[in-house]
Amino acid sequence: MAEILCPECGKSNTDELETCRFCQAPLKPIDDALPDWLGDLQHSEPEQPTETSSTGEVGGLEADLFGVTSDSDLPDWLRQSATPPKSEIHAPPAPASTDPTEETPDWLAALSSLPEPKALPPSKVPAQGSAVPAEKLPDWLANLGEAQNPDIPLEEPPPVPFDGVETPDWLTSLDNVPTDKPVEVVPAFTFNEEEDAELLVGGEDQPLSTLPDWASQITSEQTEVLPPEPIEPGLVPEELPGWLIAMRPVESVAPTAPLEDLSGTDVVSAGPLIGLRGVLSAEPDALKSRKPVSYSLKLHVTDDQRSRLVLMEELLASELTPKPLPAQPVLTPQNIFRLGIALALFLPVLFMMIRQSLSVPLPSMETLPGVQDFYNELVDVAPETPVLLAIDYEAGFTGEMEVGARAVVEQLARQQAYLVLMSTNTTGPALAERLLTEIAIAPGKPYPNAVNLGYLPGGALGLAELVLSPRQSLPYTLNAIDPWVLPSLTSINTLSDFSLVIVMTNDAETARAWIEQTSPALQANGVSLLLVTSSQAEPLVIPYTSGALPQVQGLLAGLPGSVLLEHRTGVASNGSGMWDAFSLSLTISALMILIGSVSGVVITALKEGKPETKKQPGRKSEPKQEQS
């Protein structure tokens, strides 16, 4: 089998093949009617750019016809011919070269001696002649030529005189090929920009004319289907798995980047980039001064917002409107229960007062050892000895405190002690005056050997100052008299100069402040500190009365201690009359507490039993809920 070489790639192919198996180029000429040299000419002719001047002169036409093909390629008859073939030349000859130094070949010189053809008007410049017949052109190219210059009729060029040389047969047959379709000329440039753009697009298609004939037979759909690459023997093409295909980069999926559509962009109208499209303008609109937008100050309120505002105003107005409390019934179970307890306590007490009972025995000195110590300190006070009495109980505790206080003051008055009364409570001075007035030794008149120094401010600080300097802490009496000039008080410079200090208070904190601030100084100087307290302060004060060195030498706590001191001193007071009523009310209170506690336990047990019975059906329903 003979082999032939591919004219395109030069590789060997069998002569049976019509196209190269490597580059798919035709191995044999399609048109057998054309000779080889003409086929080569047919291939090389469109590669030369065609220039058509605006004046209608055809530039480079000679180069197309004669410059490409060398003299050696031309046959003798053609070399001697003075005129080109009629079918190929439809335009006037190109102007002479502007370079006089350029050497003109001989054949061109002979050609220039020929008479110039008649010049055509610029608008009627015929299209450049194509070496390929119109029938050989693809339809799209033929249509493109018709679309570009549909109105330009092709004029038959004037007959060229023939020099009588015999024309070969093939050329004669070639002349007989009808040229129905006019060959259109694409101008090199126009002054219309739109036409330039169209020409650029068409210009890209121009090289198609350089394709071989076999390529013109391929349709557009066929060109998209690329033939499979030749597989070398011994290599088996592998198929990529799906997961590997999915892992391919996106760029491989999208072979071409999307082009930006600049059709909608603005054309730059000023600056060095004027006329360009799709670039940033040198004068952006943002920098252009414009009139500021005026906004309305009026608040736009919708109907919904207005209704909400009205509702809010109504709510605020209703908050300020006083609402009457719901009337509660007077006889509620709670009020009845409270009234019953009050009557159970008050009526026995009133009965004992009316009856003036003294049947309940008084407590003994053994049960209240602090009272005996208290009494012993009282009776040791010498006449005209200054004794400090601190009246620090509240007015609400006068019923309890005055029993013991009156017994103490009356006992001191009996002993002609000089009483100095003061208080760290604002109501104390008035209670001190009341106490001095009501003692039995001078009914209706204040006790003469006594001064009321009034109120000592500062709490613990005031007490600390009182320990150091009573003269500065309490310089004047309630009557604005300087007591420290009196004979009984001239020797008083510190708190320890008093022979006895007695504090009467119902508050444990006040008692503790007195003990903490004064007991160290008093203990150091051997001065006794006595306390008269209420029953509620007794548990906190008792520890200060015990121990090897008690800080409080005597305690009179509550009504029992006061009644016992009253009985011990023989002072007639109200304590004994209150003792029976107090004992009875205390017993009734204890019984009521006991009954109430038992009742509470029973009621609580009954209430706890009811929920358990109620929970039982609920427990049955729980599994139902779980099942559901």
Added chain:
Amino acid sequence: MNLEQLSQWADPIGAVIGFVLTLMVLSYVIGDNFLFRIAIHIFIGVASGYAAVIIFYNIFWNQVILPLLLVFLQGAPSGLLVSLAHILPVLLLGGWMLTKASPRLARLGTPVLAFLVGVGAATVIGGALFGTLIPQVAATAGVLDLDAAPDDTGKLVGWFISSIFILVGTVTTLSYFQFGVRPHIEGAIPTRHPFFESMATIGQGFIAITLGVFFAGVLAAALVALVDRARFLWQVIQSIFL
């Protein structure tokens, strides 16, 4: 009607006013009512007014104004200097303290307030330390001092039991307030040592008994007040109608 005749009527008038006010307060038995609220308002107003008068008269007048007046009236320059040395610091600090009444000048009174709080805290803490804590600890530590034990055998047993009771009560009560614990096992809930837990339980019983004693004292004081009011009412009724 002279002053002496008027003073004779003071006690009956005061007794009637007291009688009415007492009934108004006792009307709370039937619930909160108008009479009870009026009586409470009267008591609060009278107590506040009387306190203001006492403070002004007993302190501002007697301790500030009166000493200066006496010095000027007596014409003793030496006494004036002594009085000024005593009064001026009080006036200066007192006036400085008044800046706390103004929101704009409140910061100016901070030094005086700091001085007052500092001195007060030092006084109270010192008094609590030397007046309560140390003496009470010493007394508790000496409850079993045999030198202080009574000679009588019968009293000795009672003294010993009482001392043991005081000691156990003090220790167990303090053990109840021991809240510092640490976990014995990693990740377990921290609990007290079983020994301290049992001690705390005993101390909790002592605390409950102590609170019961406090309540009994309050109840006793209230019952005494009730008895006193009942006696007052009966005395007024007896003096008027009988």
